[in-house]
Amino acid sequence: MRLHLSPEDQAFRDEMRSFFTTQVPQSIRDAVAAHRELSKEQFVEAQRVLNAAGLAVPHWPVEWGGRDWTPLQRHIWREEMQLASVPEPLAFNASMIGPVIATFGSQEQKERFLPATANLDIWWCQGFSEPDAGSDLASLRTTAVRDGDDWVVNGQKTWTTLGQHADWIFCLVRTDPTAEKKQRGISLLLFPMDTPGVTLRPIELLDGGFEVNEVFFEDVRVPAENLVGEENHGWDYAKFLLGNERVGIARIGSTKRLLADAKEHARGITVNGAPLSEDPYMTARIAELENELLALELTALRVVANSAGGRPHPASSVLKLRGSELQQAATELLVDIAGPLSVASFAGEESDVPEWAQVSTPSYLNYRKVSIYGGSNEVQRTIIAGSILGL
Amino acid sequence: VEFSYDDEQNGLREAVSALLARAYGDSEQRRKVVASDPGFDEGTWSRLAEMGLLGLPFAESDGGMGAGPVEVSIVAEEIGRVLAPEPFVEAVVLAGGLVSDLGTDAQRAEVLGALAEGSLLPAFAHTEIGSRWEASARSVTATEDGGSWRLSGVKEPVPHGARADLLVVSALVDGATRLFLVRGDAEGLTRTGYRNHDGTRSAKVEFAGTPATPLGEAPSSPTHADQTAAIEKALARARVAYGHEALGAMETALTTTAEYLKTRKQFGVTLNKFQALTFRAADMYVSLELARSTVMWATLVVDADGDVRAAADRVRLQTSRASRHIGKEAIQLHGGIGVTAEYKVGHYTSRLTAIDHLLGDGDWALARLAASVNEHETVDPLA
Numbered sequence: 001m002r003l004h005l006s007p008e009d010q011a012f013r014d015e016m017r018s019f020f021t022t023q024v025p026q027s028i029r030d031a032v033a034a035h036r037e038l039s040k041e042q043f044v045e046a047q048r049v050l051n052a053a054g055l056a057v058p059h060w061p062v063e064w065g066g067r068d069w070t071p072l073q074r075h076i077w078r079e080e081m082q083l084a085s086v087p088e089p090l091a092f093n094a095s096m097i098g099p100v101i102a103t104f105g106s107q108e109q110k111e112r113f114l115p116a117t118a119n120l121d122i123w124w125c126q127g128f129s130e131p132d133a134g135s136d137l138a139s140l141r142t143t144a145v146r147d148g149d150d151w152v153v154n155g156q157k158t159w160t161t162l163g164q165h166a167d168w169i170f171c172l173v174r175t176d177p178t179a180e181k182k183q184r185g186i187s188l189l190l191f192p193m194d195t196p197g198v199t200l201r202p203i204e205l206l207d208g209g210f211e212v213n214e215v216f217f218e219d220v221r222v223p224a225e226n227l228v229g230e231e232n233h234g235w236d237y238a239k240f241l242l243g244n245e246r247v248g249i250a251r252i253g254s255t256k257r258l259l260a261d262a263k264e265h266a267r268g269i270t271v272n273g274a275p276l277s278e279d280p281y282m283t284a285r286i287a288e289l290e291n292e293l294l295a296l297e298l299t300a301l302r303v304v305a306n307s308a309g310g311r312p313h314p315a316s317s318v319l320k321l322r323g324s325e326l327q328q329a330a331t332e333l334l335v336d337i338a339g340p341l342s343v344a345s346f347a348g349e350e351s352d353v354p355e356w357a358q359v360s361t362p363s364y365l366n367y368r369k370v371s372i373y374g375g376s377n378e379v380q381r382t383i384i385a386g387s388i389l390g391l
Numbered sequence: 392v393e394f395s396y397d398d399e400q401n402g403l404r405e406a407v408s409a410l411l412a413r414a415y416g417d418s419e420q421r422r423k424v425v426a427s428d429p430g431f432d433e434g435t436w437s438r439l440a441e442m443g444l445l446g447l448p449f450a451e452s453d454g455g456m457g458a459g460p461v462e463v464s465i466v467a468e469e470i471g472r473v474l475a476p477e478p479f480v481e482a483v484v485l486a487g488g489l490v491s492d493l494g495t496d497a498q499r500a501e502v503l504g505a506l507a508e509g510s511l512l513p514a515f516a517h518t519e520i521g522s523r524w525e526a527s528a529r530s531v532t533a534t535e536d537g538g539s540w541r542l543s544g545v546k547e548p549v550p551h552g553a554r555a556d557l558l559v560v561s562a563l564v565d566g567a568t569r570l571f572l573v574r575g576d577a578e579g580l581t582r583t584g585y586r587n588h589d590g591t592r593s594a595k596v597e598f599a600g601t602p603a604t605p606l607g608e609a610p611s612s613p614t615h616a617d618q619t620a621a622i623e624k625a626l627a628r629a630r631v632a633y634g635h636e637a638l639g640a641m642e643t644a645l646t647t648t649a650e651y652l653k654t655r656k657q658f659g660v661t662l663n664k665f666q667a668l669t670f671r672a673a674d675m676y677v678s679l680e681l682a683r684s685t686v687m688w689a690t691l692v693v694d695a696d697g698d699v700r701a702a703a704d705r706v707r708l709q710t711s712r713a714s715r716h717i718g719k720e721a722i723q724l725h726g727g728i729g730v731t732a733e734y735k736v737g738h739y740t741s742r743l744t745a746i747d748h749l750l751g752d753g754d755w756a757l758a759r760l761a762a763s764v765n766e767h768e769t770v771d772p773l774a
Contacts, residue, residue: 001393001394001395001396001397001400001461001687001690001691001694002392002393002691003392003688003691003692003694003695003697004392004695004773005392005773009392013773072392083769256769256770257769259769260768260769263764263765263768267765277765278765280758280761283761283762283764283765284757284758284761286761286764287757287760287761287764288708288757288760290760290764290769290770291685291705291708291709291757291760291770292681292709293770294685294688294705294770294772295681295682295684295685295709296681296684297772298684298685298687298688298772299680299681299683299684301392301394301684301772302394302684302687305393305394305395315680318676318677318680318681321677322677322681378670380673381669381670381673381674382666382669382670382673384673384676384677385663385669385670385672385673386669388673388676389645389649389669389672389673389676390649390653391649391652391653391663391669391672
């Protein structure tokens with residue numbers, strides 16, 4: 001039991017903090033801090049800055065750009081990145097398909113994809129959810145039928161985040177419709193988004209943004225060599241991928257930033273002659289959120305210390321569940337601080353309504369997603385009740 | 392930052408757990424013990440002393456074991472796990488802690504040595520009716536006459552105040568708060584003990600010109616002599632230790648509830664077939680683990696002598712919320728049996744409710760944290 005970081009970890013933290021706050025373009029960090037939609041170019045530029053410094057994919061195997069850091073160092077890396085409002089390396093590349101290819105892909109796939117994936121030369125999107133396969137992902141119906149040297153894909157995916165920027169898709173497809181267990185007939189295919197027969201329809205979200213898409217496949221021909229690992233073992237890779245997705249999903253650094261912003265904004269609003277930041281109910285609300293966030297951060301530190309062999313600690317479900325709730329609570333707080341200004345969502349630069357207040361409600365509405373994606377909070381409760389409490 | 396226990400600490404936990412399992416492995420044993428005064432088992436208290444636990448945090452030169460807050464936290468957690476009614480936090484961490492911090496060499500050797508041996512039970516007489524959770528005294532006064540001190544006024548409720556062999560009493564001297572030692576058999580001392588809802592005991596303690604000895608050197612100049620800050624610090628350490636006691640109790644409340652859901656049948660199936668119930672148990676687990684993280688961290692803050700007051704407030708807030716959540720849900724998920732005295736789970740809720748109110752509840756801690764919320768940009772536990 002020890003409270004403080006070791007001198008080495010303290011130095012590591014300083015190094016990360018200094019890099020993120022000085023080497024990533026300020027304009028990109030400002031855009032993240034202001035909750036503006038980032039352009040594809042901004043995502044790519046930020047990731048390339050990180051990758052050039054060996055900071056894009058530290059959790060990958062060393063031969064593919066990983067850094068062999070301790071779990072605590074990875075935690076520090078991620079938190080400092082969020083605190084500095086640096087866009088994280090694209091999750092679809094860095095956290096999802098990269099580790100899957102590195103672990104289960106062929107040597108040829110590794111060489112072909114991993115360097116380009118780390119550098120965001122290839123932008124990946126996720127072909128997992130379908131209209132009838134959400135939390136019950138294994139019931140997916142998109143099919144791939146073998147025809148000569150190709151797989152022929154037909155069906156539909158949905159909630160494909162940032163698919164409009166994507167060069168390639170990693171896609172769960174049903175390759176054995178006769179398998180006794182629905183999980184057993186699924187494979188993982190990789191193919192370019194400009195393959196004939198792939199069409200994409202953007203879905204507008206409540207915040208007015210276009211973050212997610214539907215993707216349709218009509219007789220899409222995919223070379224057999226683009227299947228990852230073994231045929232009909234795609235579910236194993238999907239589970240591996242989703243486990244990785246859950247790590248870092250608590251977004252503690254990012255919520256810390258939101259609470260700090262909330263305090264700052266509350267100082268600029270006057271209620272009954274005094275700053276809102278001094279209102280007893282407001283200070284209590286913020287203090288309680290800070291305390292809950294502290295508990296979550298300390299839990300994350302406990303979990304990272306006990307995640308052996310790359311397998312997440314069972315309590316990682318707590319991180320997802322509570323992390324999403326606190327992100328939502330923080331965005332809700334900002335709407336409440338904005339008060340009547342919070343309705344002026346699209347007032348624009350000509351308006352006197354400050355940008356943070358304009359984006360507050362769209363962010364709050366957008367953040368309803370965080371308790372739904374990455375395994376909904378109800379799925380996390382099922383995991384806690386089942387695998388931890390044995391219920 | 393490191394949250395795992397070493398082999399010696401794990402060994403301590405096993406030993407304490409084994410001792411307490413013999414005493415309170417069956418909840419009926421506890422019921423029997425708390426039914427009569429002093430509300431705990433003198434035999435178990437002696438066995439805790441024999442194991443060295445009652446002198447755990449005190450210097451070896453004072454007759455203690457020289458262990459740290461982590462070891463103390465382990466004992467408190469095991470106490471909470473079986474709801475052992477022995478006043479470990481009250482006597483060792485709080486009353487003993489004050490003597491350890493402020494006592495003269497002679498006082499430390501005499502009081503802490505005897506406490507460690509199990510031959511002297513000290514209690515902190517501080518609370519006064521009409522105020523709550525303050526570190527300073529309110530109405531009990533101390534006056535000096537020719538080098539000897541006498542106390543007047545009433546302290547109530549004083550946990551274990553009737554059984555205590557020695558009272559550590561806070562009193563006003565010219566407006567400053569000072570601590571005094573009063574022997575249980577002192578003249579002019581009237582103690583009326585009673586039972587608390589959680590089975591422990593408290594007392595009304597009346598001082599009528601009762602002879603008392605200043606804790607530490609006698610106060611000369613009141614402005615220099617105020618001991619409020621020292622009381623605040625000792626209270627903070629006790630809040631953290633209570634956090635661990637609550638943690639042990641919350642864990643048992645949850646595991647007992649989960650076990651019940653697996654065995655109790657209604658509508659022809661066990662209750663764990665109902666998602667409405669299992670999801671609530673999952674939420675109890677979330678509350679428990681978040682509280683555990685805060686409490687473990689706070690103990691490390693005590694160990695490092697950091698901002699103990701703030702860390703203790705954070706513990707109070709987090710465990711207050713968690714213990715109310717877990718305590719209430721444990722009863723609800725059990726149904727009617729949870730409200731009975733025959734079954735154990737409700738006693739956990741009762742004890743958790745007592746811990747929540749002895750040294751400051753969640754809202755009280757929140758108000759203190761809220762007062763300083765604008766003094767930092769972010770909370771950094773690793774700073």
